[in-house]
Amino acid sequence: MTRTHCPYCALQCAMHLEPGADGALAARPAAFPTNRGGLCRKGWTSADLLASPDRITAPLMRAGRGTGFTEVDWDTALDHVAGRLRELRAGHGPDSVAVFGSGGLTNEKSYLLGKFARVALGTSQIDYNGRFCMSSAAAAGMRAFGLDRGLPFPLADLGGADVVLLAGANPAETMPPMMGHLAAPRLIVVDPRRSATAEQALANGGLHLAPRPGTDLPLALGLLHAARTQGLLDHAYIDARTTGFDDAWRQAAAWWPEQTEHVTGVPAAHIRRAAHLLGTAARAYVLTGRGAEQHATGTDTAGAWINLALALGLPGRHGSGYGCITGQGNGQGGREHGQKADQLPGYRKIDDPRARAHVAGVWGIAPEDLPGPGRSAYELLDALGTDGGPRAMLLFGSNPAVSAPDAGRVRNRLAALDLLVVADFVMSETARMADVVFPVTQWAEEDGTMTNLEGRVLRRRAAAAPPEGVRTDLRLIGDLAARLGQPAGRFPADPDEVLAELRAASAGGTADYSGVTGERLASGEELHWPVPAGGAPTPRLFLDSFAHPDGRARFAPVAHRPPAEPTDTAYPLIATTGRLMGHYQSGAQTRRIPELAAAEPEAYVEVHPDTAARAGLAHGDPALVTSRRGTTRARVRHRADARRDTVFLPFHYGGDQAANNITNPALDPTSRMPEFKVSAVRLEPDGPD
Numbered sequence: 001m002t003r004t005h006c007p008y009c010a011l012q013c014a015m016h017l018e019p020g021a022d023g024a025l026a027a028r029p030a031a032f033p034t035n036r037g038g039l040c041r042k043g044w045t046s047a048d049l050l051a052s053p054d055r056i057t058a059p060l061m062r063a064g065r066g067t068g069f070t071e072v073d074w075d076t077a078l079d080h081v082a083g084r085l086r087e088l089r090a091g092h093g094p095d096s097v098a099v100f101g102s103g104g105l106t107n108e109k110s111y112l113l114g115k116f117a118r119v120a121l122g123t124s125q126i127d128y129n130g131r132f133c134m135s136s137a138a139a140a141g142m143r144a145f146g147l148d149r150g151l152p153f154p155l156a157d158l159g160g161a162d163v164v165l166l167a168g169a170n171p172a173e174t175m176p177p178m179m180g181h182l183a184a185p186r187l188i189v190v191d192p193r194r195s196a197t198a199e200q201a202l203a204n205g206g207l208h209l210a211p212r213p214g215t216d217l218p219l220a221l222g223l224l225h226a227a228r229t230q231g232l233l234d235h236a237y238i239d240a241r242t243t244g245f246d247d248a249w250r251q252a253a254a255w256w257p258e259q260t261e262h263v264t265g266v267p268a269a270h271i272r273r274a275a276h277l278l279g280t281a282a283r284a285y286v287l288t289g290r291g292a293e294q295h296a297t298g299t300d301t302a303g304a305w306i307n308l309a310l311a312l313g314l315p316g317r318h319g320s321g322y323g324c325i326t327g328q329g330n331g332q333g334g335r336e337h338g339q340k341a342d343q344l345p346g347y348r349k350i351d352d353p354r355a356r357a358h359v360a361g362v363w364g365i366a367p368e369d370l371p372g373p374g375r376s377a378y379e380l381l382d383a384l385g386t387d388g389g390p391r392a393m394l395l396f397g398s399n400p401a402v403s404a405p406d407a408g409r410v411r412n413r414l415a416a417l418d419l420l421v422v423a424d425f426v427m428s429e430t431a432r433m434a435d436v437v438f439p440v441t442q443w444a445e446e447d448g449t450m451t452n453l454e455g456r457v458l459r460r461r462a463a464a465a466p467p468e469g470v471r472t473d474l475r476l477i478g479d480l481a482a483r484l485g486q487p488a489g490r491f492p493a494d495p496d497e498v499l500a501e502l503r504a505a506s507a508g509g510t511a512d513y514s515g516v517t518g519e520r521l522a523s524g525e526e527l528h529w530p531v532p533a534g535g536a537p538t539p540r541l542f543l544d545s546f547a548h549p550d551g552r553a554r555f556a557p558v559a560h561r562p563p564a565e566p567t568d569t570a571y572p573l574i575a576t577t578g579r580l581m582g583h584y585q586s587g588a589q590t591r592r593i594p595e596l597a598a599a600e601p602e603a604y605v606e607v608h609p610d611t612a613a614r615a616g617l618a619h620g621d622p623a624l625v626t627s628r629r630g631t632t633r634a635r636v637r638h639r640a641d642a643r644r645d646t647v648f649l650p651f652h653y654g655g656d657q658a659a660n661n662i663t664n665p666a667l668d669p670t671s672r673m674p675e676f677k678v679s680a681v682r683l684e685p686d687g688p689d
C-alpha cells in the first residue's frame with residue numbers, strides 16, 4: 001500500500017493505492033486535512049488511468065504531417081529532436097525554440113523544465129498552461145499583498161467561519177471534498193449559473209448572486225458601496241494595515257446597489273443583504289475562482305474582491321481572510337519554480353538583477369547568459385510558426401489544442417511549426433499533431449513533490465513500475481540536455497537531487513523551499529511555504545504584516561470595463577464555460593476512464609428552454625454554438641433556472657466539441673489571462689450538412 005495524492009486538482013486529496021481483488025491498483029481515501037478521508041469520483045477512479053489501453057510505451061515519430069506515426073527507439077527519437085533543435089537554433093537563434101509546461105507537473109519537473117529552457121536551449125520562450133488558470137488572482141494578490149499564495153491560510157480554517165463568499169467558484173462540483181469545510185459557514189455564492197454550490201448556499205440560508213457574465217467587478221464594487229453605507233467597514237484596520245483606500249473608494253462611490261443592479265442584474269436587496277451578512281460576521285472569508293478571474297479584466301476583478309475583503313478587515317486576521325482557489329494539481333507550485341515566462345525559481349521576478357544573479361549562481365552560468373522575460377502562454381501559442389516567432393515547441397503535460405482559447409486558431413499555429421515535440425502518456429489531441437511524441441510516466445509511477453492550494457508541499461510517491469519503454473519527464477529533459485551539449489549532472493533525473501537544487505535556487509525567494517527536506521516531508525510535517533532552511537513553515541501569512549516593504553496591503557483603484565466582446569444581433573447570447581464533477585481540464589485523462597466517460601460522454605450546452613425554443617431547439621437536440629472565431633457542437637440540455645441571455649458549456653471535450661473553439665483570447669493587460677468566461681455566440685440547430 002502506498003500513500004500518495006490524487007493526480008488531478010489542487011485540493012491534492014490524500015489516497016492509498018493498493019491492489020484490489022483483481023490485482024490492479026485501486027485508490028482509497030486517506031486521512032488528510034483537505035479531504036478528511038473523502039475523494040470525489042475522479043479520485044476514486046484515478047488508478048484506472050494506470051492500466052489505460054491508450055497508454056503509449058514507445059517514442060513515436062513521423063516523416064511529415066499527414067503521415068502516420070512509427071514507433072522508434074529512444075536514441076533515435078532523442079537524436080532526431082536534438083539535431084533539429086540545434087539546426088533551428090543555429091539558423092534562427094535560441095528564441096526559435098519554445099517550451100510549454102503545465103500546472104500538473106511536479107515541482108521538480110517545473111523547476112528542471114525552466115532551467116532546461118533557459119540554460120540548455122537559451123530561450124526566453126517558455127510559459128505554461130497555468131497562465132490560463134489563476135494568473136489574474138496571482139497578479140492581484142501580488143499587487144495587494146506583495147505575495148501570492150492561493151490560500152494564505154489552511155483550508156480547514158474555513159470551517160470556523162460564519163460567512164464565506166465564493167466568487168466564480170463551484171467547489172461542490174469541481175472539488176467536492178472541500179465542501180466538508182463549508183458545511184457550517186453561511187455561503188454567498190456569486191455565479192451566473194445556479195451551480196451545485198449555489199444550491200447548497202440557498203439550502204443553508206445563504207445567498208446566490210447571479211450577475212450577468214462579465215460584471216463581477218461592478219458587483220464587488222456594489223458590495224463595497226453597500227457595506228460602507230451600512231457602516232460595516234473596518235476603519236481601524238484600513239488605517240493601520242492598508243494604503244490606497246480613498247482612491248479605491250472613488251471608483252466604488254458611484255456603485256449604489258440600484259446602479260449595480262442595473263449593470264449586473266443582481267437585485268439591490270440581495271446586494272445589501274450580502275454586504276450585511278459578510279460585514280457583520282465575526283469571521284468571514286472572500287474566495288475567488290476562475291469565474292471571477294478568467295476575464296480581460298481578471299486582475300482588476302480579483303482586485304475588486306480583495307478591496308472588499310480589505311475594507312472589511314479580513315486579510316491577515318486569524319479566522320478570516322481572502323484566498324484564491326487554485327485549480328490545477330500543482331497550479332501553485334507550477335508557477336513558483338521558473339516555468340512562467342516572467343519568473344525564476346522561488347517566485348522571483350526574472351528582470352530583478354539580484355534574482356538573476358542568485359539563480360544564475362545556482363545554475364553555474366553567468367547572469368548575463370540568462371534570457372529575459374518571454375511571451376505569455378496565449379501570445380506564445382499565437383506566435384508559433386510566424387515571422388519572428390518560435391519554429392519549434394517542446395510541450396509537457398498540456399493539451400492546448402483543446403484547452404487554449406480560440407483553440408482552432410491555436411491548432412493552426414501548432415500545425416505551422418517546423419517541429420512539435422510532445423511528452424505525454426496518452427495521445428492527447430495535441431500529441432496527435434506532433435512530429436515526435438515521447439512516452440512518459442504518470443503520477444503513480446514517479447516520486448516528486450506537489451504544492452496544493454494552501455501552499456502546502458506534499459510528497460507524491462510511486463506505487464507502480466512504469467511500463468517498459470516509458471521514461472520520466474526528468475530523464476527525458478536530461479537526455480535532451482546531454483545531446484545539446486550540457487555537462488553531465490547539470491540536469492539530474494533523480495527527483496531528490498532536483499529538489500535539493502530547487503531548495504538552493506528558491507532560498508531567500510518569496511516561495512522559499514530551502515527547508516523542504518525529504519525527512520520533513522516523510523514525517524508528515526505540514527510544510528506550508530515559505531519554509532526557510534532550519535525554520536518553521538508558515539501556515540498563515542500576513543498575521544503581523546503584509547509582504548510589501550511597508551508591511552501594508554494595497555487597495556487597487558479598479559474600474560468596470562465591459563467584456564471585450566459585446567453581444568449583437570448576429571451573436572446575441574453570452575457563452576461561458578466551466579468544469580464538471582466527472583472530468584478534469586481538457587479531459588485527456590478523464591475521458592479515458594470508462595466510468596467517467598460513461599457519465600458525461602459528450603459535450604452539451606446548458607440553455608434556458610425559452611432560449612432554446614427561440615433557436616428552434618428542444619432538449620437533447622444537437623446544436624451548433626458559434627462565435628466570431630469558430631463553432632462547437634453540443635447537445636442541448638435544458639435548465640429552467642439558467643439565465644436567458646447566457647449558455648454554458650463544459651470545456652472537457654476535444655475536436656469539434658471543444659468549447660474553446662469559440663472562446664475569446666482577449667487578454668488581461670497585467671496577467672495576460674484570456675477572457676474564457678465571456679464570448680458572444682449564436683445558437684442554432686446542428687442539421688445535416
Ligand code: SF4
Nearest residue numbers: 006008009013040043
Ligand atoms: Fe480530491 Fe480534486 Fe482528486 Fe477530486 S479531483 S479526489 S477533489 S484532488
